[in-house]
Amino acid sequence: MLDQRLLRDNPERIVSQLGRRGMTLDLTGLQLVAQQARTLEEQRSSLQAEGNRIGKEVGSLIKGGAAPNGPEVQGLREQGNRIKQQVAVLEEEEKGLDAKLREQLLGLPNLPAAEVPDGRSEADNVEVKRWGSPRQAAAGETLEEHWQIAERLGLLETERSVRIAQSRFVTLLGQGARLERALINFMLDLHGGKGYREVLPPILVNSASLTGSGQLPKFAEESFRCADDDLWLTPTAEVPVTSLHRGEVIPADQLPLKYVAFTPCFRREAGSYGRDTRGLIRLHQFNKVELYWFVHPEQSAEAHRQITADAEAVLEALELPYRTIELCSADLGFSAARTYDLEVWLPGAGAYREISSCSTCSDFQARRSAIRLKEGKGTQLVHTLNGSGLAVGRTMAALLENGQQSDGSVRLPAALAPYFGAECLTAT
RNA sequence: GGAGAGGUGGCCGAGUGGUCGAAGGCGCAGCACUGGAAAUGCUGUAUAGGGGCAACUCUAUCGAGGGUUCGAAUCCCUCCCUCUCCGCCA
Numbered sequence: 001m002l003d004q005r006l007l008r009d010n011p012e013r014i015v016s017q018l019g020r021r022g023m024t025l026d027l028t029g030l031q032l033v034a035q036q037a038r039t040l041e042e043q044r045s046s047l048q049a050e051g052n053r054i055g056k057e058v059g060s061l062i063k064g065g066a067a068p069n070g071p072e073v074q075g076l077r078e079q080g081n082r083i084k085q086q087v088a089v090l091e092e093e094e095k096g097l098d099a100k101l102r103e104q105l106l107g108l109p110n111l112p113a114a115e116v117p118d119g120r121s122e123a124d125n126v127e128v129k130r131w132g133s134p135r136q137a138a139a140g141e142t143l144e145e146h147w148q149i150a151e152r153l154g155l156l157e158t159e160r161s162v163r164i165a166q167s168r169f170v171t172l173l174g175q176g177a178r179l180e181r182a183l184i185n186f187m188l189d190l191h192g193g194k195g196y197r198e199v200l201p202p203i204l205v206n207s208a209s210l211t212g213s214g215q216l217p218k219f220a221e222e223s224f225r226c227a228d229d230d231l232w233l234t235p236t237a238e239v240p241v242t243s244l245h246r247g248e249v250i251p252a253d254q255l256p257l258k259y260v261a262f263t264p265c266f267r268r269e270a271g272s273y274g275r276d277t278r279g280l281i282r283l284h285q286f287n288k289v290e291l292y293w294f295v296h297p298e299q300s301a302e303a304h305r306q307i308t309a310d311a312e313a314v315l316e317a318l319e320l321p322y323r324t325i326e327l328c329s330a331d332l333g334f335s336a337a338r339t340y341d342l343e344v345w346l347p348g349a350g351a352y353r354e355i356s357s358c359s360t361c362s363d364f365q366a367r368r369s370a371i372r373l374k375e376g377k378g379t380q381l382v383h384t385l386n387g388s389g390l391a392v393g394r395t396m397a398a399l400l401e402n403g404q405q406s407d408g409s410v411r412l413p414a415a416l417a418p419y420f421g422a423e424c425l426t427a428t
Numbered sequence: 429g430g431a432g433a434g435g436u437g438g439c440c441g442a443g444u445g446g447u448c449g450a451a452g453g454c455g456c457a458g459c460a461c462u463g464g465a466a467a468u469g470c471u472g473u474a475u476a477g478g479g480g481c482a483a484c485u486c487u488a489u490c491g492a493g494g495g496u497u498c499g500a501a502u503c504c505c506u507c508c509c510u511c512u513c514c515g516c517c518a
Contacts, residue, residue: 041478045487052487055499059446073498080498249438249475372475374438376457379475 001105001368007034017111020118020329030104037097044090051083106211107218110364112329113338119328126328128340131312132321135347135402145348146397147279149404150176153427156280167277168269168284170393175425179399179412180287182419183392184262187289187314191389194310196260196291201240203263204231209243212369214335214361224266224284233266237290238386245294245371250382252375256303257294260389262287280393281353287392291358293385296373300360300383307387308340308358314390315355319413320398321345323352337362344394348401355394358387400425 006014011027018025058076062068117126137143150156155176161169172180192198207230210216215223215235224233234240241261250257265288276282291310295303308324315322327339336359343352363381366372372379403410403425410425417423 038478041487045478048488049486051498055497056447058498063446077498084498251438370476377473 001364002108002111003363003367004034004101004105007031007105008038014108014111018108020112020116021109021332022120022330023109025108030101033097033101033104037094037101040090040094040097044087044094047083047087047090051080051087054080054083103217106216106368109332109334110214110337110361112332113360113362116332116338117326117328119330122328122331124328125331125341126326127323128326129312129324130321131316131323132319132345134321134345137347141406143348143350143401144404145279146346146400148348149400149410150279152408153410153425155179155400155425158278165284168282170280170283170285174428176396179396179420179425180392182416182421183395183399184287184289186317186416186419187389187392188260188262190314190317191260191289191291191310196258196310199237199241199244199259199261201237201244201261201263203234203240203266205234205239205243206230207232209239209246212246213239213242213365214368215239218334221270222268224268234263235267236265236386237261237263237288238292241290241292241386242365242369242371242384246369247371249372249374249379250294252296252373255294255296255373255382256299259292261290261292263290264288280397283393286394289389289392291385291387291389294366294371294382295385296375297363297380297383300362300385303383303385304338304340304358304360307385308342311342311356311358311387311389314395315342315344317413317415318395318399319415320395320402322355333357333359335359335361335364337364342388342390344398346398346401348404353394353398355398356388356390358385360385 002014007027007030011031015025015027054076058073058080061073061076066073117124119125135143144152151158153176154174155172157171157173161171164171188198204226207216210223210232223235226232240263241259244259245257264285266285269282269284272282280286291307293303293307312322312324322342322344325341325343327336327341332339339357339359341354342356342358344355345351346353361384363383365384366381371382371384373382399412399416400410403412405411408427412420412423412425414423
């Protein structure tokens, strides 16, 4: 959520910065609402002050011996009643305006950071780094896509998963299930060794949590909802981890708080029919290890570099070639002020595919979630950052495609051996 | 799910209709004392919003929302949560 004061004092900045995202907006209506709300607040609170004064006067009159039903006291009572009625009217109106204001503000995305390159679409994203040498098919060699390898090796079951749930769900079996588990443990251990505190949060989350991290109210159709409860299947661990500290004031000396959370993630993927229908790339349910920082605003730029490096370290440890992309202003997610995407090389598909997204959300989520820090006498909003470290299913896909060998087996990186218990995936 | 108890500031804890944003204690900060420290003493110490250059000031907040009242932490209603016991359960 954007600062109401910014709306009041510098709406042009909001218009121009959100313009960088490709939005055209007219804030005059909203500004008017904000102004009216403020005027009403002034009127209401001075009325209340008058009411409080009368209340005290009645108290001291009675204490001083005045007849509780005498004319003097009666007169004040009537005055008090009148004020009460006026206040009630103003409060009602004010509530309406505040709700409207909040609703509108909740629908506006974060402002892009100054450093974010301007752009009109994802085509304008900027590659900032490349690591590893992307594997190309040798002469006469045909590289398979991960779903082909997975099916051939019996790592997963798609047809039967439809029986269990519906399309875009997958059941991992045998070595596939074991590899998924190995990857989760590997990632958690790697990050845990770097000072991240491990979290295993609820994966059903309430509406307030989804609002706090930015998924609601605008993206309700993207998440699965439980019909009879105010609970949703979390689309990312970012949601529960943000709400881990919702409403809190954190002493500055405790920052940064760094968490690593493994959760299944659930997304409706509305509007992506037909895209990535095979394999592990786009599922309604997938596993993800998420990195999350709560930091002092002064540290957030450096923290963004670090969280990105921590995500990159997973790919490097797994010997997976990747590139790092800085998203342009038009491609930023709703809550993000600045984002680096990591794209892993998939030799079978012959393309780089997103496997991690590392964002700084500045104070956007902190304001929605009321997460502040206390430093000396004052408080201020913290900054929050999140990064996938990594999406587990896509990591498996990358391992399959990058490790495939001419005999049909898949060589796994050495770092995984202690977790998986073998260096190769072979047909069984 | 049933029965009972309870939710007050960073923490503990008093407060059952009036000047209570809230005693007292702990913690924390500053000052004094000290060679330095401990102990001690004094002072200060919630959050949000509004007004003001500022000093300061107004409003709201004692789990949440409503109600009664001139006035509510205190009375009434609804809901949420925690604890204890019982039941059920991986």
